[in-house]
Amino acid sequence: xxxxxxxxxxxxxxxxxxxxxxxxxxxxxxxxxxxxxxxxxxxxxxxxxxxxxxxxxxxxxxxxxxxxxxxxxxxxxxxxxxxxxxxxxxxxxxxxxxxxxxxxxxxxxxxxxxxxxxxxxxxxxxxxxxxxxxxxxxxxxxxxxxxxxxxxxxxxxxxxxxxxxxxxxxxxxxxxxxxxxxxxxxxxxxxxxxxxxxxxxxxxxxxxxxxxxxxxxxxxxxxxxxxxxxxxxxxxxxxxxxxxxxxxxxxxxxxxxxxxxxxxxxxxx
Numbered sequence: 447x448x449x450x451x452x453x454x455x456x457x458x459x460x461x462x463x464x465x466x467x468x469x470x471x472x473x474x475x476x477x478x479x480x481x482x483x484x485x486x487x488x489x490x491x492x493x494x495x496x497x498x499x500x501x502x503x504x505x506x507x508x509x510x511x512x513x514x515x516x517x518x519x520x521x522x523x524x525x526x527x528x529x530x531x532x533x534x535x536x537x538x539x540x541x542x543x544x545x546x547x548x549x550x551x552x553x554x555x556x557x558x559x560x561x562x563x564x565x566x567x568x569x570x571x572x573x574x575x576x577x578x579x580x581x582x583x584x585x586x587x588x589x590x591x592x593x594x595x596x597x598x599x600x601x602x603x604x605x606x607x608x609x610x611x612x613x614x615x616x617x618x619x620x621x622x623x624x625x626x627x628x629x630x631x632x633x634x635x636x637x638x639x640x641x642x643x644x645x646x647x648x649x650x651x652x653x654x655x656x657x658x659x660x661x662x663x664x665x666x667x668x669x670x671x672x673x674x675x676x677x678x679x680x681x682x683x684x685x686x687x688x689x690x691x692x693x694x695x696x697x698x699x700x701x702x703x704x705x706x707x708x709x710x711x712x713x714x715x
Contacts, residue, residue: 450544452613459540459547462691464606465524465554466531466539469683471604473532479604480525483597487518490589497582507632507640509625510568513560514590517597520557555614556621558602558672561594563622563665571643571657602675606683606694609676610669618665626658 460466468476491514495502505511527537539550568591578584601607629640639645643657683689 452611453548454611455544455548462694463531463537464608466528466537467606467694468604469606469689473528477525477528477532480521480528484518484521484525487514487521491515491518494586507628510564510590513564514594516556517594520553552614552617554607555610555618558598559618559665559668561598562668563661565591565595572641602672608680609673615666615669619662622661622665
C-alpha cells in the first residue's frame with residue numbers, strides 16, 4: 447500500500463465532499479459560519495497585536511498564536527471551498543495535485559487537535575490562580591485559550607469529515623518537535639522562555655522532558671478520541687439516520703454548471 451493510500455488521498459479526492467459539507471447545516475450556512483469564525487480569529491489576532499504592540503515582535507514565538515493563525519486561515523480557505531461547493535457542487539480542492547490534497551487533510555488534523563493541546567496546557571499549567579482583573583485580558587485569554595477549542599470541536603461535529611488517517615500522527619509529533627526548536631531558539635536569541643515549563647533551570651531537565659513526553663502522549667490519545675468521535679458521527683448520521691453520502695457526490699441533484707477556472711460539475715444521473 448502506497449503513501450497516498452495510507453493517507454486516504456483518494457482519486458477522485460473526497461468524492462462525497464466531506465470537507466465542504468455538513469449533516470446539520472446547509473452548504474451556504476456552513477460557508478458563512480466558517481467565514482465568520484475566520485473573521486473573528488483575524489480580528490482577535492490583529493487587535494491583540496495592536497493592543498500589545500510592545501510585544502508584537504514576540505507574538506510568533508508562541509504556539510498559542512501560531513495555532514490561532516492556523517485556525518484563522520483554515521476557516522478562511524475552508525469557507526471559500528465550501529462556498530464553491532455550495533454554488534457549483536464541486537470544490538477546487540478536488541482538482542489540486544495529490545500532495546496539496548494530502549497537506550489539506552493534514553492541515554485539518556492540526557485544526558481539530560492542536561487547539562485542545564493549547565487549551566489543556568494553558569489552563570492546567572499556565573493560567574493564573576485568580577480570574578483576570580482587566581476585561582481585555584479576560585477576553586483575550588478566553589478567545590485564544592478557550593474559544594479555540596470550541597471552534598475545533600464545532601468543526602469536528604459540524605463538518606462531514608471522516609476519521610483522520612493514522613499516518614498523520616508522526617507528522618503531528620514532528621510539528622510539535624519543530625515548535626520545541628522554535629521555543630529554544632527564542633530563548634537563545636531573545637532571552638526568554640515562551641512557556642515556563644520549558645525552562646530546565648526551574649524544575650530540572652527531567653521535569654521538562656516529562657512535560658514534553660506528556661504532550662506527545664497526549665496528542666496521540668487526543669487523536670484517538672477525536673478519531674472515535676468522527677467515526678461515531680458518520681455511523682450515526684449515515685447508518686442510523688440513513689443519510690446517504692451519495693447526496694453529496696459531485697453535482698448531486700443540481701444542474702450542470704461551469705466552474706471558474708475550468709472546473710465542471712456533473713449532472714445527476
